[in-house]
Amino acid sequence: MMKIVEAANFSTRRDVETGTKTQRAAVLEILQAVKNEGDAAVLRFTEQFDRITLDGMRVTEEEFRQALDEIDSEVRDAIREAAANIRDYHSRQMRQSWMTTQESGTMLGQLIRPLQRVGLYVPGGTAAYPSSVLMNAIPAQVAGVEEIAVVTPPGKDGAVNPGVLVAAYELGVKEVYKVGGAQAIAALTYGTETIKPVDKIVGPGNIYVALAKREVFGLVDIDMVAGPSEIVVLADSSANPAYVAADLLSQAEHDAMASAVLVTTCRELAQAVQQEVEQQLAVLPRKEIAEASIREHGAICVVDSVEQGLDVVNRLAPEHLEVMLEDPMAHIGKIKNAGAIFLGPYSSEPVGDYFAGPNHVLPTNGTARFSSPLNVDDFLKKSSLISxxxxxxxxxxxxxxxxxxxxxxxxxxxxxxxxxxxxxx
Amino acid sequence: MMKIVEAANFSTRRDVETGTKTQRAAVLEILQAVKNEGDAAVLRFTEQFDRITLDGMRVTEEEFRQALDEIDSEVRDAIREAAANIRDYHSRQMRQSWMTTQESGTMLGQLIRPLQRVGLYVPGGTAAYPSSVLMNAIPAQVAGVEEIAVVTPPGKDGAVNPGVLVAAYELGVKEVYKVGGAQAIAALTYGTETIKPVDKIVGPGNIYVALAKREVFGLVDIDMVAGPSEIVVLADSSANPAYVAADLLSQAEHDAMASAVLVTTCRELAQAVQQEVEQQLAVLPRKEIAEASIREHGAICVVDSVEQGLDVVNRLAPEHLEVMLEDPMAHIGKIKNAGAIFLGPYSSEPVGDYFAGPNHVLPTNGTARFSSPLNVDDFLKKSSLISxxxxxxxxxxxxxxxxxxxxxxxxxxxxxxxxxxxxxx
Incomplete structure (x- = not known):
């Protein structure tokens, strides 16, 4: 059962994950080895960690063709349509270089230009998500990045998730390497005989990938190191408890560390959602994960007013915020900190995760106070111009x-x- | 004498400064102590490192008045005029939230809003620069940041550099604390009884400040950890060797680790600059620093063509690039990586350091490949909107x-x- 908590002291903030000493030492060793030995070290670590001896690192045309054959055509169409929506939304973020000319003859300006080459990490196994490929690669493409290299750990059979390959193919991203872990981050940073170095590395990964990214930050740029996923639903008596519960669970199924929180002015809704969560949870395939998340990190916070609810929201600075209030638009101006804001009963979080257009790579763990959804600016750089x-x-x-x-x-x-x-x- | 080097293998790239084990341990201890003990720890470290027992941390109105009395009126006027230029340039970077409305009733958008509270670190001693206050605080103000807190180490007399106080005063920044080092970064991150926590910390500092910023990244946002300063001058036979030499030396006087590089198509210019540097260097007040920089990190690279010179420039990705070619505008499109680009004989680097308007906080050590001058976007955050x-x-x-x-x-x-x-x- 989701626990009911007091507004005043409630927090979902977790410590920043910095790994154990052993993990940090292992990452440093891998980085150094790949820097010194290149491909040989990459292949050795792939044998050691992924238990596969690769013939070649790069995904071949034949492998792309197999993936295209394998994928359901409905899924492929949905990937295409989602990609078009994401491209449309991100295109609106694009900016131009500008210049001012003064009568004195002085000209000042700002050149805004794409990074040249970007690396995209895609996790393997059950966390190999085609949607991650779309969400990370399209903003880079819109920015004008010419080269995008995808790295992803091979399965035990040496293959890459077909959905991931199809998503890359649909975007015209053909440079995909079957390399994962800290060794992939090292290869993208230092370059090897096979993999050219990049200017920036984006994409989620396990603790080794996160630590490696933190370590190489400065030599290359990185995106934010993501924490566990969060959702806060701010709702009043107008909300449908079945919708609220389903959305909380869609977050909870990601990860036992994920947190799903309801903030509501309505005690009846709180109770109805509690019951709905139990019922829906009981029949979920990822029941164990979702249940652990709901028990440990789920919470319902009953507040006296929408204003008090907004205070809680702004303090939590959630990654995802759903506003299921009678008149959601009226409250936008009071929402100070949130990665993505979903308004009204039909803006279920998965709409944004997959399809509507905005990015699903969002600031977690309270960092919406100061950081932003992944966007086109993340793949642009500026130069000042002074004449x-x-x-x-x-x-x-x-x-x-x-x-x-x-x-x-x-x-x-x-x-x-x-x-x-x-x-x- | 500046050494002449080959284009092919020339690099100014340095390792990212990560401190010694002792330095890292000291920083962790300071962060933890301030987190646990608040003001008491801040005051203790200030006694230990700055050798001063503070009555109060916050700079008083009386101290501001003293600084205003002390400062030369010509300097104060110049600070005001520089501030107006910097504000004008940065105002042109400001962006608006946007929204799309679709016939289906769906609305998608991007809210673009300021961070709420920002901390600005200003070094003490001889590196206490009023210009740093202007360059860091103005973009935050233009973005709409409501609260800016300045921290700066007190001198042995307990006072703060009057130029720094006047610059803050001219911007209306009244919240200044006499606290420096890692303890200042800790106070801004965790908050103490006296200092409220911030969302982002910007500004240069020594190795302890840099390590502390790296450590708290994630809890708060930080700007790039700056490396030693660099200038590359790309010049042909049209350039005045006295101008080139003076500009190289203005970079070299910052720091013995700074690097000043001439890339030229003209062997005569190379020799003339070599001689000019020696002559001008001999009579500089900061001769020892500049000389160490020129000997260790200075270089002249003679290239066969402007195109080859541009290749070298793009590879170095310099913080400052001066283009003293016959027709500098013609080459802008070929400059891929540079923090600030100064065009023509009158765009001497100090024009940009102090006065013209563009920011002097620039990406160092090759990071212009992927990062940007400090700008208004650094103080804005975005939220996606999905209805x-x-x-x-x-x-x-x-x-x-x-x-x-x-x-x-x-x-x-x-x-x-x-x-x-x-x-x-």
Missing amino acids: YSRQDLLAHGAKIIALARQEGLEAHARAIQVRLDNEQK | YSRQDLLAHGAKIIALARQEGLEAHARAIQVRLDNEQK
Whole structure:
């Protein structure tokens, strides 16, 4: 049964996962070995951890064809349509370089351009999700990234999940390697004979992948290291308890560490949802996972008012927030912290996970206070542009010199002075 | 004398600074103590490291007034004018939330909103730069951040650099604490009785500050951990060797680890710059620092063509790039990686460091491949907005179910199915 908690002290915040000493040491060793030995080390770790001796790392055209044959045509169509929606939504985020021109002749601007090459980690086994490929690769493509390399651990038969291959194929991403774990992160960072190094690595992974990403951050860029998934449903008496319960469970089935929380002004709804969760849970295939999540990290918080509920929401800064209030639009302006906001009874979380268009890679564990859903900006970089005119240098040089001298940086002052002296000769 | 190097193998890339074991352990201890003990620990570490017993941590109005009295009026005017230029440039980066409305009734959007509270670290001693206050605080203000807290280590007399206080005052930033080092980062992360916790920490610092920021990343956001400063000048025979030399030295005087590099198609220019550097260096107040930088990390790279020079530039991905070619504008499109690009003879780096408007917080050590100058986006966060219509859920529900089932996530499928069943009853 989901526990009922007090609003005042309720928190879902967990410590940031930094692994054990043994795990950290193992990751450092793998990174170093791949840096020094390249492919040989990658193949050795693949034998050791994935228990497979690979002929070649790169997925062949033949393997793509097999995956296309294997996949259900309804699923393939749905992947295509989802991809189009995701592309449309992300295209609206695209920005242009800009420039200002001043009468003095000075021009200032900002160049906004794509990263050149990006690596995408896709987990293996039961967590190999085609939707992850779409959500991570499409924003990069919209940004204009020319090269996207996918890495994913091979199964014991040496194969990659066909859904993952079909999703990559539909996007025109043909560079897929059967490499996973910290060795894949190392290969993408340092490069090997087979895998060219990238500028940024995105995508979820297990603790070894997360630790490796943290370690190489600075040599390459990384996305946020994701924590367990969360949902908060903010509901009043207008909400359908069966919808609320189903949405809470869709989060809970991800991971025993996931947290599903109902915040409601309505005690009757709280009780009805409690019962619905029990009933729906009993017949779920991933019952054990969902049950562990609901027992350990699930909670119902009954509040006195929508305002109090919004305070709880803003404090939790949830990854997913569903607003099932009578007039959800009226409250948007009061929601300060949330990764994705789902409004009204039909905006069930899976609509956003798979299909509507917004990204499903979202800030977890309270980081919606300061970070954002994966978006096109994550694959763009900016350069400042300064073309200063002679007129402006003569007009403002003395001020620049004054500022430099105040900071004790005389060579800065002289770089301006040498020009003033020469131009005014 | 600046050494002449071969284009092919030349690199300025340094290892990412991760500190010694002792430094890392010291930082962890400081973070833990401040987390547990709050102000008491902050004051204890301030006594230990800054050798001062503080009466109060927060800078008083009286201290602001003293700083305003102390500062040269020409410098104060220059700070004001620089602030206005920086504000103007950054205001052009501001973005709006957006929404799409579809005939089906579905609405999708992206809320773009400021972080609520930001901490700004300003180094003490000779590295206490008013310009750092402007460059870090103004983008946050333009983004709409309501609370900015400045932390900076007190001098042995318990005072803060007056230029820093005047810069903060001119921006209306009144919350300044005389706290530095890892203890300041801890206070901003966890909060103490005196210092409220923040959502993001920006600003440069020494190795302890950098390690502490790396450690708390995830609990709060941080800016990039900066490496040593770099400049690359790409020049042809049209360049004035005295200008080039002065600009190289303005970078070199920052830090013995800084690197100043000339890439040129013109052997005569290379020799002339070599001589100019020696002459100008001899009479610099920060001669020792600049000389160490020039000897160890300075280099001149003579290339066969502008194209080859651009290859070197793109490989180095410099923090600052000056383009002193005959027609600098013609080459912008070929510059792939650079933090700030200075075009033509009058765009001396200090123009950008202090005054023109673009930010001087730039990606160092080759990270311009994937990261950007500090900008307004760094203080904004996004939330996705999904208001899905009944019509769309009925039309597309089956596809969402197919995608969820392909991934083995049955509770996701059922969250949609429960709605289809109920709405079609």
